[in-house]
Amino acid sequence: MHSRTSDRADVRAPLRASASDGLKIVVVGGFGVGKTTMVQSVSEIRPLSTEETMTQAGVGIDDASFVQSKTTTTVAFDFGRISLDEQMVLYLFGAPGQERFWFLWDRLFAGTLGAVVLVDTNRLADSWYAIDRLEYHGTPFIVARNNFTEPQHTLEEVRDALDLPSDIPVIDCDARDRDSSKAVLVALARHLYSLSTSSAARETTA
Amino acid sequence: MIRGPLDSEDPDRLYTVTGGRSRADESVFDMVTLIVSESEPSLGMQSEHVKILRMCRRPMAVVEISSYLGMPVSVVKILLCDLLDTGKITARHPHAARPDNGGLPEPETLKKVLVALQNL
Secondary structure, eight states: OOSOOOSGGGGSOOOOTTOOEEEEEEEEESTTSSHHHHHHHHOSSOOEEEEEEEEGGGOTTTTHHHHHTOSEEEEEEEEEEEEOSSSEEEEEEEEEOSGGGHHHHHHHHTTOOEEEEEEOGGGGGGGHHHHHHHHHHTOOEEEEEEOSSOOSSOHHHHHHHHTOOTTSOEEEEOTTOHHHHHHHHHHHHHHHHHHHHHHHHHHHHO | OOOOGGGGOOHHHHHHHTTTOOOOOGGGOOTTOEEEEOSOOOTTOOHHHHHHHHHTTSOEEHHHHHHHHTOOHHHHHHHHHHHHHTTSEEEEOOSSSOOTTSOOOOHHHHHHHHHHHHTO
């Protein structure tokens, strides 16, 4: 780059010219559970933040009582980026897990490969609504317990508390650690691959 | 994490940059659609359009443009519609996205994703 640096984007890591296929993974979880930390651990760029707005025209009929009090709602979210190969670029979105952000998820989840539900065992209830929405959308997910401190429960207890079927992976992680966060993404990708091969098998036998 | 200037954004300015339109044809762009400039900014062009054309000399996702411009994703999509309509940009849409029917991408695609993540 030459010396004119008025374009802020110029000084940030640009994608390869061949990049052509954006992929999405969503990291969802309650406030303070470590979503941004996880995105930061694995992202090749410093995590960015932006906003999505919802105006009444785009609302639909899901939650009229909420909308009446406010005609425009804005939700901020963070994201990071990993270049996977010459063409594929994976975008990781950190999305707040609270119920009032449902419209952001509906947009993020469209076309999303899958999701990581990041949980804190002291506040498991924070993730119930997120899991419910993921199941509703048919978005595949795994659950990762972020261990800032020594865990008080076994992973099986977490699975039982969240009422998860046995085929959904539940794993431990440390969102601050790059390798650990990478392992979470690998676990999700492996889960997605195994789902795709079993559904492909079902289609051929059907 | 970078906080954009959005919190203090003047709604009047967002109204002006979009020419008063509040809706883009959202189906045209995904948040991770990659935008590439096909021409240099020209004289008299709206400043947001100029910025986008400069940013997208290399591919850049819609959501990154939104972050760098400090404007909501939905507003950026409206700006991009203008540029796409006039051939100033091209859009590289996601191939590997989960189809709307709730299925999964091809196993080969997911295998590539898995291997790439393992090799990070």
